[in-house]
Amino acid sequence: MRSVPPTALRAVAIGGGTGLSTLLRGLKRYVAVSGATSSGCADGPCQLADLAAIVTVTDDGGSSGRLREDFNMLPPGDVRNCLVALSEDEHLLSRLFQYRFGQGELEGHSLGNLFLAALDDLCGDFALAVQHSSQILATRGRIYPATTDNVSLAALMDDGSHVHGETSITASKQRIHELYLEPAEAHPVPETLEAIRQADLISVGPGSLYTSLVTNLLVRGIPEAIAAAKATRIYVCNLMTQANESLGLTASQHIQKIMDHAGSYRLFDYALINTAPISPASLAQYAREGQAPIVADLDAVRALGVEPVTGNFVYEGAVLRHDYDRVAETMLQLAVKGRP
Incomplete structure (x- = not known):
């Protein structure tokens, strides 16, 4: 022991993003x-x-965004990165979970995202799916989504316009004045x-x-x-x-x-x-x-x-x-x- x-x-x-998973590698x-x-x-x-x-859990781009739209689930990408970072055998798991399909209907999807999508469908609850994933992968830590509500990001920009969706916000040429969730509660x-x-x-x-x-x-x-x-x-x-x-x-x-x-x-x-x-x-x-x-x-x-x-x-x-x-x-x- x-x-x-x-x-x-x-x-x-x-x-979220690579910043959180990088920090977790040090703490674990x-x-x-x-x-x-x-x-x-x-x-x-x-x-x-x-x-x-x-x-x-507000990502709406790439593989996470597609799964969110197709299966009405929360985006799995940031959670997947944390699972990899906290896993005992990170090298092998990273290669497996970060693997992206290069052709066919699965093109662009990572295996880790599909793994979480399958568990979410089986459990009927994203937080529970994440918990089971952590147990299966023997992570050195627990992972929680900030919320399990189906929320999206929106922003009031410095020119007074409103931009909806994380991908659109990050692509905007305007400066963010205020960020908010939809729905707010x-x-x-x-x-x-x-x-x-x-x-x-x-x-x-x-x-x-x-x-x-x-x-x-x-x-x-x-x-x-x-x-x-x-x-x-x-x-x-x-x-x-x-x-x-x-x-x-x-x-x-x-x-x-x-x-x-x-x-x-x-x-x-x-x-x-x-x-x-x-x-x-x-x-x-x-x-x-x-x-x-x-x-x-x-x-x-x-x-x-x-x-x-x-x-x-x-x-x-x-x-x-x-x-x-x-x-x-x-x-x-x-x-x-x-x-x-």
Whole structure:
């Protein structure tokens, strides 16, 4: 059995897209697994007694969008990425679940999405399908959709127009002024609120500001639960601005936009912000899309009641990603330290 100290923490990670699954890869190394033969997690005893991921469910593009339309189900793509990230045998499962059919009626669909669609049909409940998937795949953590209501994203743009659907919002050339759900009264999965209530560590991000992060906080009850939680609450700031979502926004402006959409609740104690330099080659690659490193305006972050934690959190590969080992380690240190 893995060694689990009596002070082991309960963690909740909120987000979507590749940002959430990247973070989960770092955190899962610290999760106790029943029946495992290792003497510990990562470099020492298991520091996490429990890990829960709360995942956005508003995607309407690609394979997820097609399944959503054809089977009247919630989009499985972001959940699939989290299942892969938290699985014990991630390498094999990743190859299998991320496999996309290249021809015929299944062209463009990933096997993982079809797996979740089949379970959803068998269970008649998407949250239950996700739970069974986690059990089948022996994930080191639980995965909850933010809501099981059939909601879509809509946005009021800076020119006064309204755009409906996540794909259309991200493709728009206008800036997002306000994001909202249709219908507005989306209900959270009860287990998500209980996980937040019991958590010692809550993280939001990294991920697309509006379509991966804010969308979770539009579900009634979730921002209120985070605000009332006893946990250490951490915002993981993106590395770069993002076209159509956050071009030109500083670190503090990201936090302010989240707070504005969450009822102005104070949601964060700390903000992890990368201050390490990024190579000229990567900067040039992103500049072609108009993207740039997010400005670390630390005094403005503090003025929002959030303590910035700076460091080298970047990993440079074919694309820029957070170094999930450094991020996870820093988050756990802050959780042990407690609120500032």
